[in-house]
Amino acid sequence: MQTGRVEFQNITRICEPSKYRALDGVSAKFEAGQIHAVLGENGAGKSTLMKILFGLVRPNEGTVHVNGSVAKFASPTDAIRTGLGMVQQHFSLVETLSVIDNIMLGHESTLGGGRLDRARAIQELEEALPSEDLRLDWNRLVGELSIGEQQRVEILKLIARKAQILVLDEPTAVLSPREIESLFKILKDLKARGRTVFVITHKLSEVFDHCDTWMVLRAGKFVGSGEIAKTTRSEIVRAMVGADVPPLADRVKMQVDLAKPAIRVSNLSAETSSGRLGALKFSVHPGEIVGIAGVDGSGQTELVNSLIGIQSFSGEVEVLGNRVEGTFDETQASNCLAGLLASGLALVSEDRHHQGLWMDQSVWLNANLGYKNESWLHLGDWATEAERFAREYDVRAPGLGTEVRNLSGGNQQKLIFAREMMSRPVKLLIAHQPTRGVDLAAVQLIHGKILAARAAGAAVLVISSELDELFALSDRLLVMAGGVFSGEFFREGGDGFDRDRVGDAMILGKRGST
């Protein structure tokens, strides 16, 4: 008998104390043995729905049926016992333990005297292994594994607990194209063994290539579902955003001024605990967008930190005519960065929660932080300024006094962009992961603003792990792998942007570095 059918009936989830309906009367049916894509913008309720399935969150109304009977899970432990498992976006692995120890953790089989019976755990796991691609060196430390391999450990944990229904929350956000391929191959093997897989995602290409059915939530409500084979891409996009997405503004033809680069880097090398950079050389000119592609952790963070002078490095870096010293002295470094910001640098850092916002302060304070130099604060002006930013960048908040932690990711990111782009004339924009985890409408708005900055003659450096984004924006694309540039591609002339070749450069460089 096939197990793994899931049905939601009239699920409503009301958040306290705001009375916000994260889910509002959602009903949907999922067959066993298929890969189901759960789609929706950020905050649409897809994660909440899956957490309800998994017993992490309880619905205020409605019931979940698994294999035809009502499932009432008091906790994830209950859900696991019934054959459900979830891989969260942020892995919960112990990096200092081996693969097999991580898999055993929580349901260890022991020999006498409390000694772990690893051999038995490995044997059981190998017998249950649904896909050869899941095979890892069981004795390696998890901390030594790549992100893709760590994700496999998470899936193995579910296999070892005999999960029939697997939920993966945004599983491809941190993977390279090749790792994504191999993940979906694993998921297809799981499907072939009769397991049901839910994938929460907002990347449509994966959905069309690999999934069997789709369901879209919008603002907590069920919008539609169906079989992938019988649906077009634009139907799903319309369901997700509630309207047709306007196409990006036309790319204006720009005369790039090669004489005065906004960024000029030569022979930049650095070594930090998180990674190293090897003799980088590149420049970015006014009127062009240079993209940097690469799997997360290929040296992008170290590169950005060097450009803004907050980490030590060797080599020559010149930004907006200022020489950036690769210094250890923190005070000197912050003076340098303050100088860069004053000369027209707009900086959007990778981690908006820690590096771009003060989460427990208001929208209006966050809109004004960083560039105001008045020693007595004119807070009235600040509110006016914030209002202007919010209008121009469509930042949706209940009020300007709202703490930014209560905004959605998209609105937080729009607020950062508004502050960086509108508070001063921008000569150079450095945007690191400009749209990570941001809803489609916000992505569209931010991309439009980046193109507008280019059209206004600013130099732009975009560092992203989303190839679609880089292809849409870049004039020139550099691929980073293992701390070095492993490829350069041009929008015009040459072969253009080729997904396979860029993907290869992302991986090949990595191999070259080890």
Add this chain to the structure above:
Amino acid sequence: MTRLVPVFVSILIAVLLTSILTLALGESPLVVAEVLLRGSIGTPTAFGYTLYYATPLIFTGLAVAWALKAGLFNIGAEGQMTMGGIAMAAVGIVLADLPGFIAWPLAVFAGFLAGAFWGGMVAWLKIRRGVHEVLGSILFNFISYGIAGFVILDLLRNHESQNPETLPIGQSYHLQALSDLVGIGGTSPLNTAFFLALAVALLVDVVLQRTLFGLRIRWTGGAPEFARRSGVSISATTLKAFAISGGIAGLAGASAVLGYMHKAREGFAAGAGFVGIAVALLGGARAWGVVAAAILFGGLQKGSLDLDLDTENISRDLAIVVQALIVLAVASRGALVELWLLLKAKYESSKARQV
């Protein structure tokens, strides 16, 4: 306003626990409460003493709260207060003949500088050598006791006196008693240092809320990585913030040294630096909260003195127990809120099951 609710609930819980304790010791909580109230606010003199006890706590509480805003934990207020008091006494003894309008402001300034130096060194060690400020400030407390002992018992010792104390400071350094000046505080030693404390509270509040400097301090404490990526120097801000925190603590000795004893006596800080931590935690976000908490603690200290006489089984140490219970209740208010939500959820789900 809603921010204050957990604080009042915490105080209520502390009162409740104290009552149970009192009952267990065979005394009536009502009698104890009556003694405490009468002793702390019952007469002008009693209330004057309450404010006198509160004065150093306002300074040390503000010092700790200020550092907390910058994300730093200053538990060295005791040492900074000691250094500040010694400096005030030293100026008042060495330059005893300065005229009045310059004398006491100079002493106050010296107290601030000495405290700021003491705090600044801790911050410097943190920035340059990675010594955590908690460790640094504890150790600097001990060093300050040694220096105070040397100055009071040797360098500036009053050999005429039976007590371990310095020579008297010059007349022009004396801060006036409020009973002489405006006729309040009865015969208590309450003096103008109390107004100095209120002025500093006002200043702290304005600087933190309305100036770029204060904003940068709060920013560095609240979102350091964001501040750093906006060109704010974390180390420079840390140094300034901790030095000023030390400076504020350095003023705490003014009330006793300049306003009452007119000399520095061994142990004059009397734990005010440590109680200041509790005051800062209770007073929380704003400077006025710190002032209110300091007066509450001052009242407890004063009121509890009468417990020795007026009750059989309870001594003045009850004040310390109450203070500790308040701090514990405030510190665990997050857990209290969670407990409340859990109970509420349990109740609602049990109600739902019955339907």
